[in-house]
Amino acid sequence: MEFDKGLLIVLSGPSGVGKGTVCAALRNFMPELVYSVSATTRNKREGEREGINYFFKTKDEFEQMIEQDQLLEWAEYVDNYYGTPRGFVEATIDQGKDIILEIEVQGALQVKQKFPHGIFIFLAPPDLEELRNRIVGRGTETEETINNRMDVAKEEIELMDNYNYVVVNDQVAHACESIRAIVTAEHLKKERQIAKYRKWLREV
Incomplete structure (x- = not known):
């Protein structure tokens, strides 16, 4: 464990649990956090900026990233690719900055295979009834879709x-507040602190 490197924090959980809402609020709670920028092959929408909202790629460019293992995770959704560029994450961590990745559960498990030393946080609903209420509250889902989402959530x-x-x-x-406490505790782990003091002792 290198004490001078940042942390990769992966936040995931079932659809409807509020990952996006929590991440948006974290910008005020933890303004020092860097937010991971995904790569995508979908067309740029009005107002979106390269490297801010997404890294926009052609299908050929994205598939080359897959072949060269340049993605921590990726998926195909509605004929477009989405994924997390490894280079952006690793460069941020090497600069000593903490980076957070908001992602679905299957993507998080992909990331864990390639980056097992990340900090993996599961965002859970208070109970399944509340999770269903949140999905219903969107007002955009059919009853069949809601039931399917709940089945996936249980898995x-x-x-x-x-x-x-x-x-x-x-x-x-x-x-x-809980996520901020987790990040603070991770930085205070003895492995990071011991490495720091040993480096200082070697330099004396």
Whole structure:
């Protein structure tokens, strides 16, 4: 463990649990966090900026990134590719900055295979009834889709054991405080502190 490197924080959980809402609130709670920028093959929308919203790639460019193992994870959705560029994440960490990746559960498990020393946080609903209410509250899903999402959510909750921490998103502010406490604790781990002091002792 290198004490002078940043942390990769992976936040994931079932659809509807509020990952995007919590990440948006974290910008105020932890303004020092760097937010991972995904690569995509979809067309740039009005107002979106390269390297801010996404890294925009052609299909050929994206497939070359897959072949060259330049992505921590990727998926295809509605005929477009989406993925997390390894280079951006590693460069940020090497600069000593913490980076957070908001992602679906399957993507998080892909990242863990390639970056097992990351900090994996599972964002959980207070209960399944509340999760269903949040999905219904969107007003954009059919009853069949809602039932399908709930079935998937149950499967994803079963994968909670693959994570380091579980944060219940009962209130967004409480969830943000918990995530901030986790990041603080990770920086205070003895492995990081011992490495730092040993380096200082060698330099005396």
